[in-house]
Amino acid sequence: KQEVTQIPAALSVPEGENLVLNCSFTDSAIYNLQWFRQDPGKGLTSLLLIQSSQREQTSGRLNASLDKSSGRSTLYIAASQPGDSATYLCAVSDSNSGYALNFGKGTSLLVTP
């Protein structure tokens, strides 16, 4: 069964810093990998989707990379802002799960003014 691990579990940075969130997965036969943001008391917001054939995706200050062979993905956030404070979740779909997602436990990010 696919296992998804996210490091660090929590991160606190001052505003303006660039930061990297890490995600690893055990089965490289993935269909795609998604990064989500979850705010307290709210649902999930999709940030970036990377297909298994892609190496990276960018949206604004966010850049996600995928190294399928090593089972790793990183989410890079440039020039962090207090509004970026949230829990970031990594999730993969694979040949066993179909389109259903296997989630990591998330990284709780706090950006201080």
Add this chain to the structure above:
Amino acid sequence: SAVISQKPSRDICQRGTSLTIQCQVDSQVTMMFWYRQQPGQSLTLIATANQGSEATYESGFVIDKFPISRPNLTFSTLTVSNMSPEDSSIYLCSVVGDALGTDTQYFGPGTRLTVL
């Protein structure tokens, strides 16, 4: 993208009762899922809601405890039956696929359930 609503947004229930959660999508989608997020944990897939047939349940989840209906391509319900405090969680539905034109999975806002 897809706009998904869930009802109720939250509820407090007594042990032994049942609660039905509704999920409504603004477009027709083939694939719909139900997830559970226990306190302090990440999301775990409960089942895939199949239109016109029985749901497909993940290991550890059974139909008698979590019956699911999917009468059409825009609506589904999840019932949490004979509840215990261990069922206290956030329950989320999600959709992906064809009519949305993307593999991105979209989530509803969740239903926060507390069982006393």
